[in-house]
Amino acid sequence: MQHPENDESYKGLKVNKGITDVPIVNPYLKGRVQRKQYTPAEYVEAILKGDITILSQAVTLVESALHEHQVVAQEIIEKCLPYAGQSVRIGITGVPGAGKSTSIDVFGMHLLRQGHKLAVLAIDPSSERTKGSILGDKTRMEELSRQKNAFIRPSPSAGSLGGVARKTREIIVLCEAAGFDTLFVETVGVGQSETAVHSMVDFFLLIQLAGTGDELQGIKRGIMEMADGIIINKADGDNIDKAKLAASQFRNALHLFPAAESGWTPQVLTYSGYYNLGIKEIWDMVEIYTRYTKGNGFFARKRNEQAKYWMYESINESLRDSFYHNPAVESLLATAEQQVLNNEVSSFIAAKRMMDVFLDNLKE
Numbered sequence: 001m002q003h004p005e006n007d008e009s010y011k012g013l014k015v016n017k018g019i020t021d022v023p024i025v026n027p028y029l030k031g032r033v034q035r036k037q038y039t040p041a042e043y044v045e046a047i048l049k050g051d052i053t054i055l056s057q058a059v060t061l062v063e064s065a066l067h068e069h070q071v072v073a074q075e076i077i078e079k080c081l082p083y084a085g086q087s088v089r090i091g092i093t094g095v096p097g098a099g100k101s102t103s104i105d106v107f108g109m110h111l112l113r114q115g116h117k118l119a120v121l122a123i124d125p126s127s128e129r130t131k132g133s134i135l136g137d138k139t140r141m142e143e144l145s146r147q148k149n150a151f152i153r154p155s156p157s158a159g160s161l162g163g164v165a166r167k168t169r170e171i172i173v174l175c176e177a178a179g180f181d182t183l184f185v186e187t188v189g190v191g192q193s194e195t196a197v198h199s200m201v202d203f204f205l206l207i208q209l210a211g212t213g214d215e216l217q218g219i220k221r222g223i224m225e226m227a228d229g230i231i232i233n234k235a236d237g238d239n240i241d242k243a244k245l246a247a248s249q250f251r252n253a254l255h256l257f258p259a260a261e262s263g264w265t266p267q268v269l270t271y272s273g274y275y276n277l278g279i280k281e282i283w284d285m286v287e288i289y290t291r292y293t294k295g296n297g298f299f300a301r302k303r304n305e306q307a308k309y310w311m312y313e314s315i316n317e318s319l320r321d322s323f324y325h326n327p328a329v330e331s332l333l334a335t336a337e338q339q340v341l342n343n344e345v346s347s348f349i350a351a352k353r354m355m356d357v358f359l360d361n362l363k364e
Contacts, residue, residue, distance in 0.1 A: 040075040047080060050179045052151055058174055059153055062167045077170050080177035085303070087119075087176045088290055091197040093187040093223070094207030099233045100186055103207060103273040105141040110279050111182055112149055119151040119175040120144070121168055122186045151180060169200045169310055198226045199309050202299060203286050206230045210239060210246035210270075224250075225257050227266055229285050235270035236277060243270040262298040264289055328361040329354060 038046070038054070046054035061073040094100050101122070108118050120141070144150045153171065172183055187197050198204050206227040224230075230250050235243030250268045260266070267285050271278030293299040323329055336350045345353075 040072055040079060043072075043076045044079040044177075047076075047174060047178045048083060052178075055151065055174060055178050056153070059171050062170050062174070063155060073170070077173055080173055084173040084176035087172075087181050087183050088203065088286070089172065089183045089185065089201040090286065091185045091187065091194075091201035091204045092207065093194050093197065093205070094233075095209065098207040098209050099273050100207055101141055103231075103233060104184055104186060105144045106273045106276055106279055107283070108141070108144040108150055108184070109147075110283060112144075112147055116182045117149045117180045118144075118182045118184065119178075119180040120153070120184045120186065121171055121175075122152065122154045122184075123168065151175065151178070168197075172200065194223050194226060199306050202293075202302065203228045203289055205282075205286075207233055208246065208250070209233055210235070210242040224253065225260075228260075228262075228264060228289055229266055229282070230254075230268045231278075231282055232268070232270045233273055236272035236275050240270075246270075262293050262302075263296060264292060323355075323358050326358055326361055328357050332357060 038057075043054060043058050047058060058073070058076050061069045061076070064070065064073070092100055092104060104120055104122075108120065111118050141152055145152055155168065155171070168185060172185075175183055183201075185197050185201055187194060194204075204226050206223065206229070208230060210232050230247075232243045232246050232250075247268045247270050254266055254268070269278060269281055269285065271282060273279075290299065293302070324333075333354065336345075336354055339345045340347050340350050
């Protein structure tokens, strides 16, 4: 580029030509590096050997919405199924800010020191507006994320029920086949997601804070009834007395609920994730619960009920997908929606008409 300032009439002033813009793409990059494509059998072989890299790729296939990925993923899961089921699955929930991720970091390190292998499935909330997810839980598990015997997989909730990733149960199968004997499933917080997480874990742990006003105000009865253990975090310093008071209030509240089907009486403990206090007592509680429920047969019975529950959930989801991807339904859905908005037809009649179209189309 020529600069008019370099004209002879501008004495004593000179502007250098400058340099050419640097390309934003590396010119030495000949082409995109292609990831090696594995067969389902190769995936399974590597997963059974505990290959974390291949396990991560298999989890990505499970989470993918592409049909060709789902075909491969389902074959991998089916082949891994005989090697699954040998872990203890623990659901972890609590109000936002209760310290779930930080506690998992501390709990996980405690388990690793005992010789366990731990997989953490952290469900990250997706934005309802952008459908994006930060997937930042791993950054709050600083120590655990550096350990070779720990596998941390944050997954976007993708707008599914209460923020629970739809494929979490299938990922559990892969992690168990890879040799992880303890699994944590962390929810996004108190809400509908607890029901789904409770239906895929053996022990359900509720983390609560003290000193936030009425300790029972933010906790729904359903969540209290699902909890196998309640732990009060940040029981340190000036907060110890408040934590003990909160624990007492929770114990009193639990007495008002009917006895659990397992026969287990939920315990309420205090601890400090930051100062690593009371961690051993929490995991002693989990081990006592596991031995107790295996002894009375509830552990196996609950697993069977969960398998049946997820079969029906899969059927419901398949029917939903089939309905919305049916060409006849897709062509008429916008018209039916507009008729409802114009008050030309009720929501219920419109729904029935669309179902009739769907069922008639299946007969053809």
